[in-house]
Amino acid sequence: MGAADEEVMGKREKREEFNVIGTAPKMGEEEVRMVEEILGYRFINKDLVEEALTHGSFYLPYKPAKSYERLEFMGDAVLTCIVAREVFSSYPDLSPGPLTRLRAANVDTEKLARVAVEHGLHRYLRHKAPQLEAQIQDFMQAMMEYPIHSNGLVDPPKVLADIVESLLGAVFLDTSSSLETVCEIFRRLAAPLINPETLGKHPMSELYELCQKLKMDVTFLKGVWPENPKIEVLVDGKLVGSGNGQKKEIAQNRAAKAALDRLKETLGDSDSTALDHPD
Amino acid sequence: MGAADEEVMGKREKREEFNVIGTAPKMGEEEVRMVEEILGYRFINKDLVEEALTHGSFYLPYKPAKSYERLEFMGDAVLTCIVAREVFSSYPDLSPGPLTRLRAANVDTEKLARVAVEHGLHRYLRHKAPQLEAQIQDFMQAMMEYPIHSNGLVDPPKVLADIVESLLGAVFLDTSSSLETVCEIFRRLAAPLINPETLGKHPMSELYELCQKLKMDVTFLKGVWPENPKIEVLVDGKLVGSGNGQKKEIAQNRAAKAALDRLKETLGDSDSTALDHPD
Structure with missing residues (x-):
């Protein structure tokens, strides 16, 4: 750090004493180094690391x-581009529909939040949002329950996905737009990437598809939020599954998954011909 | 063109005689050159130009x-990335909300379709979709009526935007992922880029904002498609505008625009304080 930088820091610290809007303690050199270690990239402009890991609440x-x-x-835009290129070149015969689903699954909130937690990036998040720690703990618990992508059954804190994107955006800027560097880092952090074989079906679409094959009606009964945060699935009028969750979407996905499991159990999961030809 | 290429073309033409699925006449060398001229870029792999300009219907x-x-x-993913970088660096104080709107406006269907027509790229589109020529003609007419971005009042044929994206995607691949080359081409073709000053408000949001200020209710009455493709806007129960269109969204935007024009006329457009303080 040069003399000019020290002067800048000195000024920042002085401004903080006066509670000037928006000042905050700088990120420690050691922390910056740890984040660089995780990314496998050394920043020219270290301020980008701090910016990428500072939540708006930090200044409260x-x-x-x-x-x-x-x-x-x-970072979101860069990720879109590199993952699009990745799936485009890996699957030369895939049409845009499946390519889009693959791209989306590899950069969705859950996938990115998993990346953050698996590499411990959440430990360097600078924030003062009281509920965030509990939400991160809940998500880490859920990750154990669903060791691979849950397809909408868990509710990851968006901030975890955000910091993966912001850090990759920071690398993009620090390298004067090197897609290759960002791509290399993301590939390593996010491995294994979701491919057509591991791309799970979303429980809602799977349930609708199955019931269409079986010519059965699906109805969702919604509880009243937040008193009764529960959704029930009726198939041909019969209760086959239910799900809870703070968010309606999550509760609905869980209810669909429970209903699917129940239906498959009833039909005999291994006997797939029974599903294809219900009569 | 070398002897090997001629042999390939010979084979393709022979296969076509037998009506083999998916074969089609190759794009002429002269046409490829004209497209390269428009883009200001000479392709290493000329087949990419053909692929970028061939509509699925061409093989019918x-x-x-x-x-x-x-x-x-x-191309869509690359454009997202370069336009994001463009607005990110051009507006260092803009927050993500306005940045996202700016990015979206610069790559939306209308903006890209205008780019295609302004540079005559539509002339090189290979298709056999009977209605497409008429739709392109309609759009060119509408471009004269709305010399700048119409914010949802015209209905551009998506294929026009598609070929701008596919050509930029082709350049990206042909240059082994050079963002700079794609960026330079897009900047030139799409100039002037929409900026915060020229980013028009969408008529629907503008109408809702205005009526909220005026404490007036807005109601949309929808006709029955396709017999009566019309939408009427009632403000405080009084008809103030209507709009037609094959697509409901377009009709609705036009109705909102008509209502806005009428309301502003009534209130006195120049007297903006009247809008801020209706009482």
Whole structure:
């Protein structure tokens, strides 16, 4: 760190004493180094690491100065591009529909939140959002329950996915737009990438498809949020599954999954011809 | 063109005589050159130009071999990335919300379809879709009526936007992923890029905002499609505008625009304080 940088830091610290809006303690050099270690990349501009890992709440009760949202915007776009290129070249015969689903699954909130937790990036998040730690703990618990992508059965804290994107956006900027560097880092952090074989079906679409084959009606009964956060699935009027969750979408996905499991059990899961020809 | 290429073309033409699924006449060298001229880029792999400009219908009544969809998928992702970078660096103080709107407006169907027509790229589209020519003519007419981006008042043929994306995707692949080359071409073709000052408000949001200020209710009355493709806007129960269109969304946007124009006329457009303080 040069003399000019120290002067800048000195100024920042002085401004903080006066509670100037948006100032905040700098990220420690050691922490920056740990994050660089995880990414396998050494930043030219270390301030980008700090920006990528600073949540808007970190400045409370003051208005945030630089937080990760802009870098997340950049990283999201870069990720879209590199994962599109990845699936485009890996599957030369795949049409745009499946390519889009593959791309989306590899950059969705759950996949990215898993990446953050698996590599411990969440430990470097700078925030003052009281509920966040509990939400991260819940998600880590859920990851054990669903060791692979749950396809909508768990509710990952968006901030975890955000910091993966913001860090990749930071690398993109720090390298003057090197797609290759970002791609290499993402490949390593996110391995194994979801491929057509491991791309699970979403429980809602699977349930609808199955019931269409079986010529059975599906009805969802919704509880009243937040008192009774529960959704029940009726198939041909009979209760076959239910699901809870703070978010309606999650509860619905869980109910669909429970219903699917129940239906498959009833029909004999291994006897797939029974599903194809119900009569 | 070398002897090997001629042999390939000979084979293709022979296969076509037998009506083999998916074969089609190759794009002429002269046409490829004209497209390269428009893009300001000379392709290493000329087949990419053909693929980028071949619509699935071109092979009718046979199943398409290579058409532009995969390249469009790739180009869409590259465009997202370069336009995100463009707005990110041009507006260092803009938050992600406006950045996202700016990015979206610069790559939306209308903006890209305008790019295609302005540079005559539509003339090189290979298709056998009977209605397409008429739709392109209608759009060119509408472009004269709305010399700048109409914000949802016209209905551009998606295929026009698609070929801009597929051509940029083709350049991206042909250059082994050079964002810079794609960016340079897009900047030139799409100039002027929509910026915060020229980013028009969408008529629907503008109408809702205005009526909220005025504390007036907005109701949309929908006709029955396709017999009566019309939408009427009632403000505080009074008819203030209507719009037609084959697509409901377009009709609705036009109705909102008509209502807005009428309301502004009534309130006195220049007297903006009247809008801020209706009482």
